[in-house]
Amino acid sequence: MTTRLATDRVVFENISKSYRVNNAGLKVVDDISLTVDPGKFVCLIGPNGSGKTTLLKILAGIEKQSAGKVTAPDNIAYLPQQGSLMPWLTVRENLRLPAKIKNQLDNKLEKNIDRNLKQFGLDKFAGFYPAELSGGMQQKVALIRTALYTPDLIILDEPFSALDAITRLQMQVWLVELWRKLKCTVICVTHDINESMFLADEIYVLSSRPGKIIRQMTVDARRPRDIDKLSTKRLLNAQKELRELLVNERI
Numbered sequence: 001m002t003t004r005l006a007t008d009r010v011v012f013e014n015i016s017k018s019y020r021v022n023n024a025g026l027k028v029v030d031d032i033s034l035t036v037d038p039g040k041f042v043c044l045i046g047p048n049g050s051g052k053t054t055l056l057k058i059l060a061g062i063e064k065q066s067a068g069k070v071t072a073p074d075n076i077a078y079l080p081q082q083g084s085l086m087p088w089l090t091v092r093e094n095l096r097l098p099a100k101i102k103n104q105l106d107n108k109l110e111k112n113i114d115r116n117l118k119q120f121g122l123d124k125f126a127g128f129y130p131a132e133l134s135g136g137m138q139q140k141v142a143l144i145r146t147a148l149y150t151p152d153l154i155i156l157d158e159p160f161s162a163l164d165a166i167t168r169l170q171m172q173v174w175l176v177e178l179w180r181k182l183k184c185t186v187i188c189v190t191h192d193i194n195e196s197m198f199l200a201d202e203i204y205v206l207s208s209r210p211g212k213i214i215r216q217m218t219v220d221a222r223r224p225r226d227i228d229k230l231s232t233k234r235l236l237n238a239q240k241e242l243r244e245l246l247v248n249e250r251i
């Protein structure tokens with residue numbers, strides 16, 4: 001069965017996915033089941049090619065699973081790994097685009113755009129085109145756009161991988177603040193174990209291809225979290241365990 005239903009929860013039931021490559025089936029996702037309650041922050045980590053992006057695309061409705069059932073909210077913001085901005089539109093036009101499509105441009109949105117651009121030091125770049133910005137700045141704009149439209153579910157595919165270390169830390173803090181403000185669900189793929197420990201309520205580790213869940217871990221750290229204080233014995237042990245799992249899967 002390959003139905004999609006709209007609910008508050010995210011549920012994968014026995015999801016498998018094969019692509020056709022050279023006239024043969026290439027299985028990339030193998031029988032994944034998981035449930036994410038509304039308002040939770042979940043990180044997926046796993047080696048390259050373990051089907052993480054494929055899984056997110058299935059959740060966003062861009063790819064169709066070969067088997068299994070997906071349940072997800074209607075109002076989804078999906079941020080692909082790269083290139084989510086329209087190259088022919090300026091930063092401001094990119095931020096306006098979802099509202100423009102729905103004929104919902106108004107003053108409140110413009111003010112919101114101005115406030116967000118200022119907060120991220122991008123106010124001088126409102127009239128710039130994506131190609132005129134660094135990769136990190138482009139990703140910031142894409143994240144601001146995600147935030148402007150109050151989704152029930154935000155799907156992020158390695159959102160900070162193009163950012164320098166300091167910007168990355170700032171964006172992690174901002175993402176957690178945003179998530180708490182919007183009270184939405186976030187499902188985020190990352191390569192970075194520390195990042196997943198800072199962000200997530202729950203971490204799922206995928207095996208190498210075809211991706212299966214090999215570990216589910218609850219991050220036992222109170223919020224608000226301080227990235228410098230995630231070094232209790234318990235959390236360090238958890239990080240070590242994740243590192244060992246990923247090394248064994250030849251990341």
Ligand SMILES: Nc1ncnc2c1ncn2[C@@H]1O[C@H](COP(=O)(O)OP(=O)(O)O)[C@@H](O)[C@H]1O
Nearest residue numbers: 019020021028047048049050051052053054055
């Ligand atoms: N559209 C496609 N057609 C054929 N193979 C694909 C397609 N998309 C991804 N793949 C393959 O599926 C595997 C998983 O890809 P992906 O989901 O991008 O993994 P990850 O995000 O974990 O690196 C890879 O081997 C990749 O080459």
Ligand SMILES: [Mg+2]
Nearest residue numbers: 052053054081
């Ligand atoms: Mg990927």
